[in-house]
Amino acid sequence: MPVPPADFWADCLRRALRRYDAGLLRQVAGRLIKPRNQWPVEELVERMAAATVNAPLIDRRLRDVSQAGRQLLAVIGHSRQPRWSLGNLVELACALGQQDGLKPIFELLEAGLMYPETGASTPGARLKNFEQWLGLAAGSSLAVFTPPLIADRARGEDLGLPECPGAVRVASAPLEADGLEWLLRLAVLWQRVAGAALRQTHGGEFFKRDLERLEQDALLNGPPADGPAEVPQAALLTVALAELEGVLERGDGELRAAKLPSPWDEGLLPSLESLWTALPQLCAWNPLDGWRASTEVGNPYPSACLLAFLLLAQLPDGKWTHPATVEAWIKERHPYWQGEEVRPSRLRAWMHTFLLGLAFPLRFAQAAKDADGEWLVRLSALGRWLLGLGKTPALETSYQQTLLVQPNLEIVAYRQGLTPPLIGRLARFATWKSLGAACILQLEPDSVYRALESGLTFETIVQALEQHGTRAIPGPVIESLRTWANKRDRISIYNSAALLEFGSPQDLHEALARGLPATRLSDRLAVVADDSAIDFRHFRLTGTRDYGLPPEKCVEVADDGVTLSIDLSRSDLLLETELPRFAELLDRPGTNGRREYRLTPKSLAAGKATGMGVPALESWFLQRTGQPLSPAARLLLTASESPPPVLRRRLVLHLATEELADGLMQWPETGGLIQERIGPAALAVTEENAEQLQQKMRTLGITPGRDGTIVTP
Secondary structure: OOOOOHHHHHHHHHHHHHOEOHHHHHHHHHHHOOOOOOOOHHHHHHHHHHHOOOHHHHHHHHHHOOHHHHHHHHHHHHHOOOEEEHHHHHHHHHHOOOOOOHHHHHHHHHHOOOEEOOOOOOOOOOEOOHHHHHHHOOOOOOEEEOOHHHHHHHOOOOOOOOOOOOOEOOOOOOEOOOOOHHHHHHHHHHHHHHHOOEEEOOOOOEOHHHHHHHHOOHHHHOOOOOOOOOOOOHHHHHHHHHHHHOOEEEEOOEEEEOOOOHHHHHOHHHHHHHHHHHHHHOOOEEOOOEEOOOOOOOOOHHHHHHHHHHHHOOOOOOOEEOHHHHHHHHHHHOHHHOOOOOOHHHHOOOHHHHHHHHHOOOOOEEEEEOOOOOEEEEEOHHHHHHOOOOOOOOOOOOOOOOEEEOOOOEEEEEHHHOOHHHHHHHHHHOEEEEOOOEEEEEOOHHHHHHHHHOOOOHHHHHHHHHHHEOOOOOHHHHHHHHHHHHHHHOOOOOOOOEEEEOOOHHHHHHHHHOOOOOEEOOOOEEEEOOHHHOOHHHOOOOOOOOOOOOOOOOEEEOOOOOEEEEOOOOOOHHHHHHHHHOOEEOOOOOHHHOOEEEOOHHHHHHHHHOOOOHHHHHHHHHHHOOOOOOHHHHHHHHHHHOOOOOOOOOEEEEOOOHHHHHHHHHOHHHHOOOOEEEEOOEEEEOHHHHHHHHHHHHHOOOOOOOOOOEEOO
16 A cells, blocks of 8 residues: 555554564663653653654764665655565665674664564564564564654665766667556456456465456556566556555455545655655566565565665766676675575576666666667666655646547547546446557446446536547437436335236236336236235245345256246246246246246357356256256257268178177187177177178188078168
């Protein structure tokens, strides 16, 4: 989710302090607020929480810690993300020149300028010291957080970074993205998941069908409209960002669509700032491997990517550098890439992908080419501002009219006029069809119904199209929107109701004429809001249904295997929607007035086109008839897929015993003359081999009888 407000971190701080043992709490308080009295524990907690939002006091305490501690807090301030993995902070401390990366972290914890996350990994344990915290949470992912004001006040600390190596000048104009690429992909993903949730295993991997949905999605995996490089598994990167941004939420083993991020309503700058703060939390994807749901211990990319931005900030004005130069500098100093035990696969280049495939489309970096056509990078004005090193850039577009609504219900959205609020509004009532310089969306019944369910109205949808349209909305579009909105507005919701099914339209008409307090739903269905208003003495009930129970066995299969007879006393309304998918209703009434359906090649082909194949029909037959799929139905459904049959003329040799047939089949002299065995004592023989077989049999003393031992069928 986007970085929460200061109150959230104050509550986190109180929870962390309440897990401290009294001795540790007073030790940390002695460094942070220097109490002169023996205050109660709860008062100490409140005074320490108040101290973390006291700027003058924080400035004094920062002077009391070492330069290494201040540098680490400054890095957190540059990231704008208060929460960091402990391992990544250790890596950052080592990359900045510390031999022991844990030492400045422990110093900040003891000074009350940083706090450990103590969650499910340390249930009920009271911390007596921070070494104990490390031991209690061994094997789990450790994290710490710093109240935002502390990191902000430390941001001006010199990090001791050198001038960025490889600085060169270019003559060409710099390229800068519009920053919308990943916002658009998040909007597309939100629509996809709103239609069907993504299911995950306990290990974080997607089920095969959902993984294929993501990998085959052209919009989520297509190359960026204005990016110099692509990223591996772009759709899964979008999923990772969506979960961090709160676009998707996890529950019951699924990722479901949530609300679109609130920073989108505030404009492009807050939206991109929110994505910037998400990068240190991006663990399920990295620019070298792509998607890594089951991450191995140690993920250096959050710290290495922040180091890349900090190093680019050291470029002189007007200078550029190659991504490979930045990567080489990081690999020389980052502990993850140190030592001979680093696998060669881990040394493959990835900085080009990160800076030009992800940071550039997010507008964090600019790109240009050198004289040899190689890509160069530097920080954009937005990137410098996000690091806290520059003025607030002006990013908002001045284009108001950017939509072209066409009579075929397509919307052309010209990208130069799109903004995060408009992207969010369009995603709620129109389906994204393509992304590019001109994005295409389609107005559809389902997308409009979804918008109406979320609180939009016909008027607000039309207002959005008119406000941002380059011309008047075509009349057919207005009428389609009004029709869909009216259909939705006619929906009535009953908290509870009795649904009555009549045997014929005439029965329903007579019941309503006699004063039944019901609303007609169809020619045979009516609903009553309160069943206590029904005088059931005037009705002959043939059955009642509890739709919370499994489907009732209420269909009988005739001897022909294709005629289905409905037992009306046990059938339900769901059956009325199931049968028309693959069977045809017969005009004539069946036995005892039952309705009958017939399976035909045409009806089964139509059912197969809608997903009612052999597995689905087998399940339906077991549920509704209590029998397996009939052979006749299986024949009509699968006959066209079977190998073509062959009609042959052949002779049949009938023998007295099975032993004679076994011997003739096995003896080489006769076995090669027999086509196949078609019965215990019956053999098939071609006309060409019949005479030769008889001769062989005579040598054995077997003489064909006059009564036709060899019979032509």
